[in-house]
Structure formats: structure tokens, C-alpha cells
Amino acid sequence: MKAVMYHYVRSYDSTLPFFRYLDIDNFRKQLDYFKKEFGYVSYEEWQNFIENGVMPNDNGKVILTFDDAMRCHYDYVFPELVERNLWGIFYIPTSPYSDNLILDVHRIHLLCGAFRGPDLLAIAESLIDEDMIPGEKIAEFRNRTYTRQENGAGVSEFKRLMNYFVDYQLRTNIISEAANQLGFVFKQNCFYVPLESLKVMKQKGMVIGSHSHSHPVMSRLSATEQKSEIERSLSVLGTLVEGEHTTYCHPYGGFHSFNRDTVDTLIQLGVAYAFNVDSREITPEDYRDFRFALPRFDCNLFPFGQVS
Template sequence: MKVIMYHYVRRYNPSLPHFRFLDVENFKKQLDYFAENFGFVSQSEWATWVTTGQMPHQPDKIILTFDDAMSCHYDYVYPELLKRNLWGIFYACSQPYLTGKMLDVHRTHVLCGAFEGRTLVAASEEVVSPDMIPNREREEFTSQTYRNQENYSGVSRFKRMLNYFVDPALKTHILDKIFEHLDYQVDSKGFYVSQENLIEMNNNGMIIGSHSVTHTLLSTLSLDQQRYELEESFRFIESITAQRDRTYCHPYGGTRSYNKDTLSILEQLNTDYAFSVNYRDIDDTDFVSSRQTLPRYDCNLFPHGLAS
């Protein structure tokens, strides 16, 4: 089975001229391509795999997943899936629903959409001092992450700094300072799928999964902090959904996004399955060997999947 990962699927917004997204028309073309070349895993085939490990007869069919529960998933993706009689798995972080605050990862995306990379790098150099970057393995992070995203010059440096290098405890504060420095405000209302709309999507066959509370790199957190991120996000998802699957998706994905503590907490919490990012199909060994780190492909690896 090929599991595909999507983030923003939307239309051009002139107030965010540098924003990276998959255009809705290309998303539709990609669904056509998948339908013609592979077909889609049905919900009952997926339920069979989740409960028994039995693969569909045609093993390379497609499963669609959507990360971060942005409002464009309700506005554009969900109606298109319903129209085609398809289903998807949508991973939501619980913090925006509990506090009304936008997640740092998305405040970063909005900044990158509104400003040029060099402006952001200059602003962050004003605000971030070396003592805010404790990670001694930053060289390794630099070479391993974002390797398949063609970020514009400057933007990749800015994103890596915020997502991988700075002390996670300072990130919100640093972003506040950068917004202040650039004299920029963002309206968080409407950025995410609303709670009522998540419920509606779940009632119409979409699976809603946990994507942690705060979308932090869990591998940088303590055992207790990780347990909070997982337990609290499952509690939220299960308070609004009625579904069989308890499922999780590692924020950022890849082997550096989690550690053995993350995986043992997922097991302790009886998580049915979790997705990471690793460019290969789910094969018949994964039910036993990789239940909490299932592989997914970025949509940009397939025709029509490049960001605008």
C-alpha cells in the first residue's frame, strides 16, 4: 500500500505571495492519476489490515493522509473525497482546540508565505542569540531534514533554525519577537478545521487521528512531556470522534522525529498504528515490525504533486 501525505491543499491567496501549497486543481489531477494507475484502499481493506495484518489483494493501492487539519482540508479536500466516494485520514493537533492559539509551526509557515526568505533570516538574526540553540547535532539535522522540499533560498535556513535548532521552550517567545520585529499580525481564527467540522468529517467516514498537542519534535522532549503530548491529544480526538482506530502521526516525520520513548508510549497507549515519513510502500512485514512508524510518501513524489 502506498500512503500519501498532504499538507496545504488550497488556492492562491495574494496576501501570502510566497506561501507553498498544492493547488486544488493539481490535487484533483493527482487523484485522477492515482485512480487510473493504482486505485484506492477501501475502508474495509484498511480495517482488515489494521486488525489482522492481511494486505489487500492488489498490494500497491493508495491511502490518503492529511496533516495538521488546516481549514483547507474541510473546504477543498473533504468535498472532493466525498464526491469521489473516497476517504482519508486527517491528523489534528489539539492545542488550537484547547487554547485557541495557532501552533508555532503554522505561524512559521504564514511568515514564510508573507515575507521573503532574506527578510526572515535578517529578522531571526536580530532576535535569536547563539545561547538559544543548544543542539550540538545541528550539522546532522541540517543535512538530513527537508531533503525533498525545494525551499526558496533563505526560507530553508529560517525554518530549520526554528524547527530543529532553537530550544523548544523558547520557540513561541522567539516567534512572538519576530512577529513584533516585522510588525506583522496573523488571524488564527479560521486557520484550522473547526471542531464541529472535524466531527462532521468523522461522521462521514473520515478517520481523525492525533498529531500531538503542540506539533513539537517529540525526540527533543522528556518522557513525561512526550506522554502528555500523546495522552492529551488522544483524549481530545476521542472526545469528539466515534471510530475504531486510535492512530497517530509523528510531527515532521522521519527517524529523527521520535525516539524509543515515543514508540513505547504509543504501544502502552494501545495505538493501532502511527505514520512517519519514509518513501516506500507498506509491505507485509510492517504489521509486525513498523506499526508505530509506518512509511508514507510525500505527494510531491507523484505527478501533479509539486507545490505552487
């Protein structure tokens, strides 16, 4: 069995000329490819695996997962799955719903979609002082500046600066100020799948899971903070995650992104299984030994899965 992970699946938007996404036409082609090559894990087969550890008869079948509750999952992905009689698991960060905001990680994607890397970097540089960088990263930050001058700079440098160096407490304001200076307005109301639409998706056989509340790197948080993140998320999702095996997906993914406290909390809160990012097939041992970091492939590891 192989789980495949998707983020943005949409078509070209001229207001975001540099935006990175999987084109809906390529998504369709990839679904055709999976059908032909591997087939899909049915909902019943998946339940049987989660409850009893029983693998589907055919090896290598595909299960589809979608992270971050992007609006395009409702507009593009959902109709495509319904038409093909497929189902998927959608992992939802809940802070956008209760706090009416766009997560920083997504605001950075939007800025990178709208503006050129060097312009973004220039503004970020003008807004960021060394005292906004946590102490343990200062030396690396200074070194990075030197490298940048040598090699030129682009969007990956901007992302690295925002995601890796800047103190998280200050980052929200820096992103807002950068957008301000560029005249870019974040449209809160149309970035995520509306809660009502998530209900429609669930009614039509999609599974809704938790992706934490505010999408932090959980391993950076204390056990108490982690518990609060997962509890709040399950509480906002409410009935959307009730009545079946509650599922969770680690924000960012990879074994560095969560720790034992995360897993203890998931078990304590009755979560049945969780997905990680780890490029290998799901095996019977994953059920037997550790259900809280089930492996998933990025869609770009298969034909037609490259982002535009």
C-alpha cells in the same frame, strides 16, 4: 499498498504570495492519476489490514493521509473526497484547540508565505543572540553565520535558524516579535479545521487521528513528557478518535523524530497503528512486525504533487 501524505492543499491567496502549497487543481489531477494507475484502498480493506493483516487483492492501491488539521483540509480536500466517494485519515495536533494558538511550525510557514526570506532573516538576526542558542549548537551557529555572509541568504536559512538553532522556549516570543515588527497578524480562528467541522468529516467517513498535542520532535522529550503529549491529544480529540482503531502519526516523521518511549506509550494508550514518513509501500511484514511506523510517501513523489 501505498500511503500518501499531504499538508497544505488550497488555492492562491494574495495575502500570502510566497506560501508553499499544493494547488487544489493539481490535487484533483493527482487523485485522477491515482485512480487510473493504482486505485484506492477502501475503508473496509484498510480495516481488514489493521485487524487481520490482510492486504487488498490488488497491489499498490492508495490510502490518503492529511497532516496538521489545516483549514484547507475542510474547505478544499474534504468536499473533493466526498464527491469522489473517497475517504482519508486526518492527523490532528490538538494544542491549537485547547490553547487557542497557531503552532510555531505553522506561524513560521505563514511568515515565509507573507515575506521575503532576506527580510525575515534580517529581523530574526536582530532578535536572536548567541545566548539563545543551546550550548551544543553554538559552534555550528557561528559557522553558519560565516557561511551566510558568503552565500547570501533566503527563506531556508530563516527556517533553519528558527527550527534548528533557537531554543524552543524562546522561539514563540521571537516569532511573535518578528511578526510584530513586520505588522503581520496571525489569525488564530481560521487556520485550523474547527472542531465541529472535524465531527462533520468523521460523520462522512473520514478517519481522525492524533498527531500529538503540540507537535514536538518527540525524540527530544522524556518518556513522561511524551506520554503527556499523546494522552492530552487523545483526550482533546475524545470521541473523534473513539469507536475505531485509534491511530497516530509521528510529528515531522522519520525515524529520528520518535523513539522506543513513543512506541511504548502508543501501545500503552491503546493506539492501534501509527504512520511515519518513509518512501516505500506498506507490506504484510509491516503489519506482522511493527505497526507503529507505517511508511508513507510525500505527495510530491508522484505526478502533479509539486507545491507551488
